[in-house]
Structures are given as structure tokens and as C-alpha cells.
Amino acid sequence: MPASNPPDGVAQEEDLVFADEAPAPAHGPADGAAQDKSARAAPDAWRVMVVDDDADVHSTTTFALAGLEVHGRSLQFVHAHSRAQAERLLAHEPELAVILLDVVMEQADAGLHLVRHIRDTLGMHDVRIILRTGQPGYAPEMDAIRGYDINDYRTKSELTRTKLYTSVAAAIRAYQQIRALEDSREALAQVVRANAGLMALHSVDDVAHGILAEASRLLGQHPDGLLCACRRDGPDGPWAVLASAGASAALAPAALLDAGAGPAAAAIARCFATRANTIRDGVLALYLPSKSGVDFAAALPLARPHEPIQPLRRSLLEVFASSIAVSLDNVALMTDLQRAAFYDPLTGLPNRTRLVELLEARLPVDPAAGDGAGADPVLCLVDIDHFAETNDALGHQFGDALLAAVAHRLRARLDARADAGVSLARIGSDVFCVLGPATEVDPHALGALFASPFSIEGQDVRVSATLGLVRLREHEGNGADALKDADIALKRAKTQQRGGHFWFSRSMGVEIRERVRMMHALRSGFTRGELFLNFQPQVDLSRRRAFGAEALLRWRPEDGRLVPPDRFIPIAEYSGLIIEIGEWVLRQACLELMRVRAAGHLDFTMSVNVSQVQFRHPNFLEMVARALADTCAPPECIELEITESMAMEEPGLLIERLAQLKRLGVSIAIDDFGTGFSSLSYLQRLQVDRLKIDRAFVSEITGSARGSSIAEMVIELGRNLGLSIVAEGVEDERQAQILHALGCPLAQGYLFARPLPADQLIEWLDGEALSPAA
Template structure:
């Protein structure tokens, strides 16, 4: 774009030297009255010869590849032609006053603003003088003695002009530097993170407002301080050498999380990233620090760590923290020769409390039991809740098993004391199993398993007592082996069967889908529910062939329904953790669809959120391949894991299934109602369908309908039924 004439005038006026400064420059260049007279003599005859010189000058500029883009705009080129013509007209006019200087500055500014670099500008003067020399020689051919003095005078004026032109570049550079400094100061002062300059030895040289806000000191106070005044001695032992290494050029940057001591005496978590800024080789490097206040993130991390290692309801340790404490206790016991005891507690008839008084009453019982257990044990002992009504007490550094027995009796007595829950006096007894290190196991999981076995022996002995583990307590292990053995032949013996629970469109009441649920009729007789054998199938790997059988059977059944002329519906199949992570799982799904003739769009695969969040990157790739086939994807039991709706956006899912634990107490429970409403609203904002599980009452159905929940399933609509029964329901619909 051409330079704005008004802007050129403003800039030229700002750069104008004084009249005395102009005279000084002219004197220094030895521009005499004789020089001016010579130029005036040649002025009139030179003017007609200038247009070809100017045209040749710009042709020369355009022949240089680096300059060609600067002169591509015809408007810019025409403007420069005009300026250059005016300049040549005044070059030999003999009036080198303030107006001449101002015009010369405008020409220089015009070239500078189109991006013409100084080296090209100086070269342009060479072109002027070179092209004018033969013109002058021709004009003065009859007076050859005047050529050199006239050409010398012209060179003096050209040098005067070059000085003015260079002024425009120098002043523009200075202005850019001032503008840059102004922008830097604004950005530095108003930055959303703490910024500082440090010396190599850690002195604060410059700080911004955000850093002052973080530490609470005034600028004067902080500039009088040293980094070590804000960090712990341990941190300075690390920071000091790092800063020196940065200053010496041994490191480019360093980033550490640490705590700064604030003016009010409190410590705040910060992330300090320091980079060396080497200005020249003669001075030590200045260090630039970016300091972020991460105290809120640290608080969130601590809360998440607490949640990951503690039970949400009671605040007691969970299984993860328990096993960690067991490992520490065993390591200490190996050194000291002491024992470690694990007490496994299960409340007796807890289900009766839940069923008769409601789950809120059950939760309050669990909380009170946890409180009493904490009161009964030593400070060094660990009380954990594994879930439901199962608790574990870990006793470290135990000199004798008699102490474990005494504590077990103390716990039984403490829990037998009545507690008032919702106006009801309850005395929940418990059964306790005890295992000992090293006698009953060398690791936490073994001790836990054996204490569990002992607990079941205590229940078998009439409840409300404790039992130490013994080798004879292997009946449950034998039962498990029996189940595992039978499960290995269940498919070939035709003992597995699928039941289907209808999924209802809440708006219309129509059956739009069915979830396939696995059942095992062991030996053709006793019905075994999934809770009794799925975990065994997972651990042994049998879940892989069983899972494929379920998928194949469900897809074949869907095709059979369609061939029978029944209404279109999708069939939902659960994928277990091991099955989902099995290599080639997506290829297996594609094969089953092809072999059964089932359309991919009629199949919905349900995966629990805990499975997805275990390996999210790998899960996202697997889900993407399934989605590209056209298979529908749903997150099962949503809300029971550690994911978030925002995080699930990375997965190509179609539906969320709200876990029955959030449906069970709605609309009476305000918390569960709020959670259900939030999940439904946010899921809809992400374009996901929401399915509520475990709907058992009209009140739950109506409340979910008010929340615009899309679909539901549960005993209110139908229990799981056989394929033939569901077909009859569809025909009658």
C-alpha cells in the first residue's frame, strides 16, 4: 500500500533537524557557494534529461529479485516516480534549506516504509551518480573544465541527501525499538503469569504485577530479595546449580515445581520455568523466569489422589491404599521379625437394613461402622473399606496373634453397641476373618484372600464371631475351581443362554432395543447368574470365547427376528474388559456381523467407562474402528468410574447408560436427581443418547421423562426374558 502523505509529513516534521544542524552538515560536506552556483547553472539544461534517468533507475531496481516484490504495486511505483521526479528537480536547484530537507526526508521515509533496506538504498545513490555522470559530461562538452567541479558538487549534495535518508532508517529503527519496548512493558506488566528477570546468582532484577500478587511482596521488597529467600533450603540446593548452569550456557531452560514462601508466611505452589537470555559475549546472561501459580492444580491433584486412595463414603483407605500399606508393613516385619495381621470384616445381614430402611440408612450405618473401627484401633493401624459392607483392619508390627484376637473381640463389642439410624436403633453385628503374615501369606493379596476365607468360616459358625485362617478353609477355593472347570465346557455343552431385557423409548413407550444378558444353566440344572462366573471368566481368559458366543448368538437372533417380520430394534451386547482389550477384537466383530448377516447399525456394544479410562488412547483407536464399521457404541454404568463427559468427547460413542445406583433413589434423593439431570443435559449437549438403567417405579420413569432422558430399561418395563417371549411382546406392540 502507498504511504499516507499525511503520515509522511508528520514523521518528516518529527525528524527535522534544526537550521543550525542543517548548516553544520552542509559545512562538514564543504558545500560552498561556488558548488551551489555550478549546480544552478546546469539545472535548467539537466531537467529535460531526467525522465530517462529516473525510468532507468526504477528498471534497475525491478531487475533485482529481492526488490521486485516491493515495487509490484503500480500505485506505489507511480508514487515513488513522482517523489523521485520532485527530488531530481530540487537536487540541482541550489536551495538546500529546511523545505529541501523535509522533502528529502519524505522520500527516504517512503522508501523505508515499502521495505527498501539501507544497503539497496545506498546502492541506489550509486546508480543516480553513475547515470548522471555521462549526462553532465554531454551537457558540459563545450566547457569540459566545469565537469569535475560540477560533478563534485553533485556528489556533495548526494552525500548530504544520503545522510538524511539514513536518518529516516535510524529513526524508524529507534521508533520500532520504542514501540517494541512499550509492547513488552505492557505484556510484561499485564501478563496472566508471573514474569521476572534474574541474575545468575538468583537476585530479582525485574518483576511483574502477577508475580507480586502471587508472593504478596511489593516490587521494592522483592527486588531487594534473592530467590533463596522464597524457597526452602532443599529447593535452593537444586535451584542454585541450575541457575548457574543456565547462566554458563550449559542448559537452555529448566522447569520445576516448588513452593514459594509468601509475605504472609504461607507457602504457595508454583511452576517456575527459567530460560537464559544472552545479550552479548561480554556480559553474564540474564535469566528470564515464567512463574505460574499452580496451587489450585496441586489442590485438585491432592484431592484426586485422596479420592483414588480413599473410600468416597467413609473417607477410609480403599483397596489400593490398603495394599500399599500392607506392602510397607510386610517389609518392616521382615526386618523386625514381627507379624502383620489382617482382619476382614463383613456386616451381618446388612442387606436387610438396605431393603427395609433404604440405602441412605445403609450408608449411615457404613459411616458409623467406619468411625467405630477407627476408634477401636491404634493410630498406626489402617482401617479400609473395600466396598459395600466389607471392611479391613491392618495391624502392623504385631508381637503376638493374641493382640489380633483381642482387637477382633473389641471390634465385635464396639459394633454391637446400638446406633440410632433414622429413628431406628440398630446393632449391626459382623463376622471377622483373620490372616497373619508370614504364616498365612507373604503378600497383601494372599493375606486378603485368606482373611476373606476365614470371614466366611466365621459366618458359617453362626456370625458375630471371628476366625483365624487355616488351611482347611479352602471350600470356597474348591467351589471356584468347580465353576471354572464347568465354565470351560459350557459352550460346547450348550449350557449358556441369552435373555433379553427390553429398552424403552420414554417418549413413545415403544420397545426400540434389547440388551442381551448372559445366563448359565450349569449341568442343565441350576441357573448361575453372571456375578458368580464373569470374574472367573475374565481371570482365566474364558471370557474371550464366551464373549464371541454371546455376540454371535445375539446377532443371529436379531436376524431371526427380522426375518420373522418383527419391528426393527437394536440389540445391545456388553463387552468385558479383557474382551475389549483382546487383539483383533474389532476384526472379530466384523467377522460375526458378516457371518450372521446382521447389519452393523443394529448392533450396540456397551463398554464400561473404567475399561475406557484404563487405556484411553488405545481404547479410542479401537472404538474408532468399530464406529467406522457402523456399530453403535455406548458407555455402560456411567458415573461409577473416573471419567468425565468432557473427556469422553474424544471417543466416538453414541450413548451413555446412567448407572442404576444413580436411578435407584430418584426423585427422592436430591443429589442423585441432580446428578442424573446434569448427566442427561451434558450428554445431550454432546449429541449423545441417554439410557437409564434399573428403572423400577413409575416415579422414576416420570422423573426421567421430565429430564428428557431418551430411553430406559428395568423391571418396571420388563425383566430379562427369552428371545421367544420378547418376540411375542414385539408382535403385541
Template sequence: MSSTPIAHTSPSLRPSIGRWLLAGCSLLLLVVWLAPQSVHAQVWFPSSLHLVSEMLVTAIAALVFAVTWHGYQREQPLCLTVLGCMFLAVGLLGVLHALSYKGMPDILTPASPEKAINFWLVTRLLLTGGLLGLAYYPGRQVCGRTQRALILGATLTFVAVIAYLGLAFPERWPRTFLDNGELTPFKMGVEWVFTGLLLLAALGFWRARREDRPYDAQGLMAVCLLSALADVCFARYTQVNGLYNLIGHFFNLLAYGFVYQMVVVSCVRAPYERLEVEMAERLAAEQRAEKLAFYDGLTGLPNLALLRDRAAQALVNARRESNRVALLLLDLDQFKLVNDALGHSHGDQLLGAVSQLLQKVVPSSATVCRAGGDEFVILLPSLGDGEFAAGVIERIFDQLAMPLAIGGQPILSSASIGVAIAPTDGEDVETLLRNAEAAMYKAKDAGRKACRYYDPAMNVATSERLQLSNGLRNALSRGELELHYQVQLSLDSDEVIGAEALLRWNHPQWGTVSPARFIPVAEESGLIVSIGAWILREACRQAAEWRARGVVIPVVAVNISALQLQDPALVSTVAEALAAAGLPPEALELELTESGLIQDNAQVQATVEGLKELGVSLAIDDFGTGYSCLAYLSRLHVDLLKIDQSFVRDLKRTADGSAIVAAIIQIARSLGLRTLAEGVEDRETAEALRQLGCNHAQGYLFGRPMPARSLTAQMAERRVSGAA
């Protein structure tokens, strides 16, 4: 159902105003009631004033009908259609009442007070009956155009009949006015009846004030009460020009004013108020859409779309003023570890804290943008020189060096920053972004927590990195990856104790790609997880095949990256690889990096414990080159320490090299761990390691990494020579 003209009270018609107005009118009636007879005998209500008041009432009634009739769609509540037509009849009969007043021109029969009263009583009957019916009728039935036309036709017919009877045959109506100017008992009785019925209607509206009605019940209750006060006056007056008649018409005008306020003003204002609300909602929606289109939902910072627009303007201004523009691309270091260790909600809090920090340290003319993930872009327009950008970068590093309170605990964060400056490093936004990203990756390669300015040579490295990443995505499906194996021997017995599986990439165009080139790209792109799962399956399959053929290689070692350690599925991946190959767990050794273990978060701890429960051996690869923390050695229950080849090479060169290797062996022995030295290339080094107490070794002295078939052949020759 469409909204209705009096469905809502106008803001100016608050209930408190209605109560105060009714109280004031009641007090006024009391004062008039107590006034001396001499006061009532005076002329208070001349014919001209009566005509003006009746015309106002008639105009209001006509407006109520017009707005009610035209303010709806095809269907509207039946009760309001009847109400509108009732006011039309009241208005038309009100005109006849005013024109029949004593002193007005004669129409068919002479004008007289009694003739005017007759029309008046009919209007009061219509008003009272209409309000009473509306108060006790639920008002939910609707009517269409045909029903409306029938109701309007009946209304006009009724008015025509009453007009004819009132004008042509006034003598046939009951007496209401005596020649001495007094009212008849009939007239006063009818007014008191109207008063009672209006009070009954007011009670009905009071009970309906909290119901879902298609009109303002509280406002119509005020109309009933004011009309009841008016009827009291009309039942009391003895002079048509007296004070009671004046006050009665005043109350009646107020009652119609209430109806005017509810119907006319509300209906005229409502479309504009609705339009205003709709415009406000549309503006808010546009602002929300703009915020979604140009601002980041998490941090509230501008996004790349808005940054591009501002950067384009800054570049135009810089060319005009011969200034420079700097673009800083900032990437948080080890952000994934925060997400994995503390959860994504804490990661989001960290991003929010960093965004606030960046806004505080950059100048007001700068734009801080979140590019996505853990990347931020800072636009510095109108640079005088590069030193200004350096000062901003220094402040960023200083602020990031202080711990941020995330989730009730302090988090130390760092960032790698790449800088591109226009016009030297690019004259458009996309070029600057691309070059700043290349510089940022160089900062990452430099060990993180660093800043690098763009250099054209960086594009070569970035292009190569992109080519490697794209190539790796298809390397598995194309069969370009294979495993080579390097034997591991016991330094005491010279027996093979295992072989380390090493990944090789044979590209059809590039040839053999060095692991030093593609492994970091695989880790950065996340491809290392799927590639690592393939390595596990292939190494277990090969180890099982060697066992089945009687090739004595007791253990196969497989490297596990830091990213794989953070994968909750690693334990199940290892278990599935062992089960698929039929390989016992003790035949598999997993080499873990110190960078992965040093995080020591709940996920790493759970993964390591799960691997130990499977029964596989755990080794720490390249021990001594990174963090070398004794705490995690005791907590994680590893089995083997692999001494990095950099220390092995220095074993014969410097006393410090020998002392470091001896210290690592002593640490392992004290913790009950075995040791294996990498990069052993000559007998002298191997003997020195054996004398220091190192258990095992691998290196070119014992064999280079080779395909499985070559190692199988070598092991066969070794067995033959051993038998001879």
C-alpha cells in the first residue's frame, strides 16, 4: 500500500504541542464560561468575521479533499477516500451555511439564522460521523478508481439533496432558533450529542494511537477534542454574535487547522522530504561507492586507483614547475609469518597500525596508499631534491624499529622499500610503480629492512625473476624437474649412510637452471609448496626402488623450506609420500632450515612434532650460517646438524674456521646429535673432520650430485670393488 498523507505527523505537530493547545483551549472555555452575562451580551462575532471564518474552514476542507483525492496511486485506503469526500461535503455545505447567515443575500428563501444552523448541523453531523467511523474502522481495505468515483458521486448527490431541502424548505426542518435569539432545546441537545460522540471518537483514536493505521491517530484525537470544545460553545451561546459563538468558531478553525496540518502540509512536504531523504541516501551511496572504489576497506587509505589519479596530477604539476616526484613502494618483511603465527585478525591489526604510522611520519602533501596485501605506496609530490625522500624513509625505518602493540603483545616489524623518482625513473605512473617494485625486490635481496633506489639494471633482474616464475609454474607438468642425488658417507667406516635429493631444472630453451636462481623465486611465489610435495613423492619412490633392488642407500634426505614448515598439510604430505612408495619412515630424513625453525610459532612446533611422530629423522641444514639458537635444538628434538660448507672450506685456512667447526661438533655431541659436514672436497679435510669428531660428510670427494640411474650404477661398482 502506498504511503498516505496523514500516515505520519508533521514535525511541527508534536504530541506535546497538541496537549498544550488543548489545555489552553480548555482554559479559555472555562474563562468564557465564568464570564458575567454582561460580557456575553456584547457583540463579539459580527457577520463579516463569521463569513471570514467560514470561508477559511471551507477552503481547508476543499484542500483536504483535493490532496486526499489526488495524493494516491490507483488504490488507496477506503477510509481515507470516505474521509476526503466527507470534507468535500463539509466544505460545500459550509458555503451554503455562510451564505444563509442573517444579513446575507436571499437564496430561494430568505436568509435566516435558522436556515444557516440547518446547514451547520448537517456539516457537524458529517464531521462527527466521519471521525467516529474512522476511529473504530481498521482502515485496511483499499478501493480502486471505480469505487472512488461511486463514493464521490454519492457525496455530491447527498450535498445536492441537502442543499435543495435546506434552501427550498427551511420551514420543514426542526426548529433550532427562537425569535428572541435563543437556541431551542433541540439545537442544544444535538450539539451535546455531537460533543459526546466526538469524545467517543477521541477515545477510539487514543486506543488506536499505537496501531498500524493509515492515518495519524494522535492528531485526529486532537481534532475530535477541539471539535468537542467547539460543540460545547455552540450548545451554550444565546446570541449569534456573542462570545460563545466566536470562541466556538475559533475552536472549530483550530480543529480544521489540525486537519490541514496533517493532510495538506504533510502531503505537500512529504514528497520533498522523501526526495531530500532519497537524495541524501543517494549521496551517501555515492560516497560509499567512491570509498569502495578509491579507498582500502581495511585501513581507510587511498587505493591504487586514487593513487594513480593523484600521481598523474603530481606529475603534470612537476613538469610545469620543474620539480620531481618520488614514489616509494614499501613491503612489510615476514608479514606472512605474523599471519601464520598470530592469525589473520592480528595481521589486519598490524596493517592498520602501520598505515597510521605511515600517515604520521610522511608530510601532509604526501599520499599513503595501500596497494594490497602487505604493500604500501607513498607518493611524495614536488620534491626539491632526493634528500627529502631520504629523510622520509629514515623516519619510516625509525618508527618501524619500535614495537607495535598487536593483540596485547609487542610486534617488531620491518620493511623493504623501493624508490623511483620522476622524471629520471619514469614519466608516467605505471612506469614509476614498476620501477619502484623492482627496487623493492632488490631491497629484499639485500637482506630486508633496507631501501634501494631504482637503477635501470634492476629491470633485467625483475624480468628474469618474472620469466623464472612463469617457467616454474609449468615445469612440473612438462616434466622439466628432476632429482639428483649426492651420497653421504660415514667418516669412520667410509660406508654410504644416505643420499641427499637435490632439485634440478632442465629448461628446453635455457638449459640447466641453477637452483640458486630458481629456488628463491619458487619460495617467493609460493610454488615451493607444490614443488616440495613432488620432491617428497619422487624421493620416497626412488628410495623404495633402491631398497627393492638391493642398492644400499639407507636414508634419503630431502630439503624442507621455511614456507613448507608453515603449511599445516606438510605432515600429511610426508605420510602420503611414504605410504605411496611403501617406504619405512626411518629411511627418510628431512632437512630443515634455521630460518624456518627460528620462527618457533605454534604451527612450526606442531609440524615438527607431527613429523617426529611419523618416525622420520630431522636434520638442520647449513647450521651456523643463520640464527644458531640452542633453545630450539633442545625443544625440537632434531637428530642431525649439517655443518655449512663455508665453515668446512675455512677448516684448513684459518684457526677460527677450525674452532667454529669444533664448537659445532661439540654442541651436537653435548645434545646427543650427529653431525654431517657439507662441501668436503679432499682427503685432508675429511681426515681433519674425522679427528674433530664429525660423524658424516658429503661433497665432491665422495661424489657429485647425479641422476638416480648414475648413482645406482656407481653403487653397483662400489659393491663390486668392495667384494673384490
């Protein structure tokens, strides 16, 4: 019988054509060539299994189909004489095209059970099954075909040679179509997996090698070839080699390649010239365009140069080449993102994030290692002095030009020392960083770089720089901690002398970290209610009766030990938490005043300290007015205390702010008077009501003529200005008597009472007569 036509679904001409391809004679697959499911080597014959317990059926079937071909390929038979034997053979026959199966063998339904085993247990869904029976009507044909996924159902008597061939040929055609669909599905899945894998890579080197590996896998061979890049305005080469493998692996990445460097290079040249995929001289070249302004080409020497590439592989390579541009564009995007994430766009220097990575690479430093102090790594921050003023006065464009000039000068000195392990970075608007051995990172040499002016837009600009340095050998912690330590040293240098430098010490770090720890603890403690007020009574020295009290802030953490106010109040001011705490203090003091008044002590004043940060806050007046309104405290019974140093700063602002406070009805006292340098003429302009003599002068009043004279001067000054006077820190009766004799009417201190909790203040006031404290 003549051979049948080519199988359905296989085109005579390929739609996707490689340019410049010459036909090649067909040969068998090369020994050892890699194979995959997406493009299987065609078997020499269709394998057909005959399963029947009648030996005559085997011989008759073999005789009837002997010498016949289906789609140009002969038939090869596998024989099983029972269901059990068939199951054993099927475990090792994955490429069967057709099974001719007897329904009735060991049991009446042995054939149908074997069908279920083939489909469900072995998972062989591609093989076509033709059921045959010698007992017509044994099993309903429609039920068997529908329920058991079989290709045909025939009685043995009706299967003549012609009908048998027709049934087998139809089953083989169906099998071939199913395999073609499955191969296409698996092939497309392979391309999708390849692209997904490449999309997950973020470096040019990884993606380039990945492209070579995936393209070689689609060809069914081991990785071999080159991947090159060229700009679209220069396709004639030389081209940058991005990756190489196999016989070309000797070409290092970033090497340059021209068309005369061999068959692979010539294929690259043709590919860039035609902007198309090509096959010539046993080399496949894939053109890989991208949107980044750079095109790519991969040259892959074929492991079987005389064997035509199978149509399915061709299609896969075409799809792969057209889709891989997304990965290349993704790499270009990731490169841009990486540069934006790790490098300063103005100067091109590493930024803070990259610097921390460089520091991490050098830490920890072994104190026992190195060749001496000169080799110890040093981190130095270089801050341009008064850059903000220059930027504001001359504009951001001028400021950017100055920064670029500074970076250029630092580079000119340090790039020549890159081999010595010196790195340069820009980590802030006007802060540069130098990292390297102590011999290279010398503060005097770096400072000297700013001795000569910078030429900016035709102007000579002189700037200085302040430096903060830390020796990494003495540092404990990670890269970010080292940067913080250098910043601490820089801040200390700024406070001491602009244009100088300061080295970080461990004691500085301990101090700063303790302040930070206390700041967090104070914030948490305030939230948990660990802060409270004590009230120190203020008395009239003539009558020895209380006329008011000063509210004093206290902090008792969870461990129960009081933290001194001179430790936590400066931290609250530095952190800004004093704004929130100060409002709470004023409210609590007003509420306590109302409780005292409710207890019958109507002629009573509550004094509240106000910090400089709090006083300068733009919402301070509104806060005071709101506290008075919410608590219904009479303003005339509230006294706000400010320090003498506050009174002497920004006179215009202070005078206006005090006038606004006075309009609210509250009184003003100047605390710690005598410790500053008040101007008497200025003091006359302030609308204050009371001066408080500092406890330092009160403590010296009994043993120092100087202390007595200062206290007497303050008392006289208050009398002349019409101001009330309160002496602080009165601890014994002798001090009280001297103050009274000098004309001081009011006092407070341990002589009368220690600071009292809120629940004891009213009890103390109800005691009527005051006696000196023991």
C-alpha cells in the first residue's frame, strides 16, 4: 500500500524564516546532542502494541499490517498476551502510538480494566486505543467509547486488512496531532519559563549569560556562543561582549569584538547589519532589539551544523528572540534604578546608601590586624561651611556648581589613591565622605584642599570645610552606626571651630546614645503617666503663711528611681517633647489651683515654669488661653516663670509676647535672677511682676559678703521697679531672718516645706500655722 500524505498540521513551508539561510541535507542526530520534550527526534517507526490472549490474533494482525507505512514511517509491534503482561510492558513503553486491545482475556472485562490502568494509573493520555472483541454486543459501543476514552471499538470479524489499516492509520494520525499540540504547549511553556527566569535577573552579566543558556537549551545543545551589544548609530563594530560560553568563553565580558574575529563575530556583524535572525556557516545569530537605544545579538555555533533546525525549534527561537527584549529593557531599567538608589545624580559619587554598604564591607576591623596606625581605616565627613547661606544668596544653580567643583577637587586628589582603598561619597546636601586608610584620610591634607578658591561661573569663591572623623578600629557597630559616630564628631567640630576637625571618641558615643535612650524612655514614660507634679509652697516671711506654690515636674520611671529634672528636661527641650509636656504641666497646675481654691484657700497663686522652646512656640499663647478656659482657673492666680537668659534674648519678640500674656491676665516672674547679665533699662521695658533671687546667692547670704550684697541689690532693684521679690532655696532660719531684714518679703525652700505631692498640698495648707522645717 502506498505511503500516506504528510501528517496533518505540518506545513510544507515555514511562516517564520531566518534570513540568508541555505538549505542543508538531512542527517541523523549527532551522538550526545542534548534532547528535550519540546522537539523530540522522530522515531523510525510507529510503535503499536497488540494485547490479546489468542496467539493467532497476534500473527494475523502482524501479517495484515506488515510492510505498510503511515505518514512515511513503518509499524513496529509490541506483543502482550494478557492484561498482567501488558501492564508490565506498558511501564517501559512511553512512546506507544496505538494499542490494539482485546476486551475479553483473563476476565470478561480485563480489557476495560487495562484501559482504566493506562489512563488513570499510568497517565498515558496520548496513546490511542482500539478495542477489539470476538463476542459482538459484549459491551455497548457508545458506553465503552464514552466511558473509557478509547479511539475505536470493533469486532474482530469486521476488521479486514483494509479496515484494520484504516483504523490504525486514523489512530496514528490522532496520536500525532495530540503529540504536536502537546509539544507546542510544552515548547511555549519552556519559552515562558525562560523569559520568567530572565526577568528575575537584575544584572547585565546575569541576563546576558542567561540568554545564551536559554537559547542553547531551545536549540537542544549545551551553552556555547557570544552575546554582544552595539549602539544603533554604530552597528559596524567593534561591539562590547556581554557574555561568552563554550568555545568562546575565553572572551571576557566588556571585551571588544569586530567582524574579523571569527565565524561567531561574522554572524554578529550580519545580524546587526540586517537586523534579523540569520544562519550561515554553522552559526545561528539572533537579533535582540531593545528600547534602550542599544541593540543586542547572540551568536550560537550549532552542535549539528548540517542538520536543519526543526520547525518547532525555529518557532521557539523566533518567539524567544522577539520577547527577550523585555528582559533587556528590564535590565536597563534596573541599572538606572540602581544608579539612582546608590549614586548621587549631581556628582556621580556613591550616596549614603552605597557608603553604608562600603562601610559594612570593612567592618568589623580586627584590632590585631594591620600594619600600624597608618593602615587603620578612617571615616571622615567633610561639611562645607555656610553652604546654605551661599545657596540662598546666589541660587541653587550656583550651589550645585560649587558642589560639583568640590567633588571634582576631592576626586582629583583621591582617585589617584583608589588603589590604596580610598572611597569618596556625597551623603548630604553639602556633606562629602572620605573612607580609607589613615595615611590617606588626613584631616589636615583634606582641609588644605579648600585653601585655594573655587572658580564658579567666572567668580572665585572661597569656602572652608569642617571635618568629623572616626577610626573604624575603635568603632563598635555596623556601617550606619559608624556614620552616626562621624556625624557626632562633625557636630562637635562645628560647635568648637568652623574650618577645624574633631575625632570621635567612645565617651562621646556613650553620652549621645544615653541621651537618645533617655529621650525614648521619656516619651514612653510620659505616655504611660510616669510624669507627675510636686508643689513647693511659697510663704510670706512676715506672716509665715503660704501665699502660693511652685509646680515642679518630676519623673519616676518603672524602676521607681527618680530622674533629676536637670537630666530629663534638657532632653525634652532638645527633642521638642517639652511642648506637649509643658501644656500638660500647665493644665495640671491649673487643676491643682482649682482644688486648692475649692478647699477654701482663695488667696493662692500657682507658679509654673516655662521653657525657652515652649515660650517661642507659635501656639504658646493659644495653649495658655485654652488651659485657662478649660480648667476655669482665674488668670490672676497663675504666674509664669521665665529664666533671666530667656529674658535677654530677642528683646523685641519677648516684649511683644509678654504683653500678649499680660493681656490674658496672668503674671510674669523672672527666675534665677542675678545669674545673667540683665540690662536695667531693658528690664524696665519688660512687663514682669516678680523677680526670684537665685538659690546660689541665698546659700551664700550667711557666709559671703558678696552673696549678701547681690541679694541685697536684687531686693533693692525690685523695690525701685515696683516688683515683688521671692528668694529661692531658703534652708535655715538664719537665711530667712537676713532676707527679711534686707526687705525681701517672700521666700520658698526646705525651711518651710519640701516639694509636696498634690494629695498632701491641701493637707499642709490646712495646717494653718507654719513652723520651720526640721
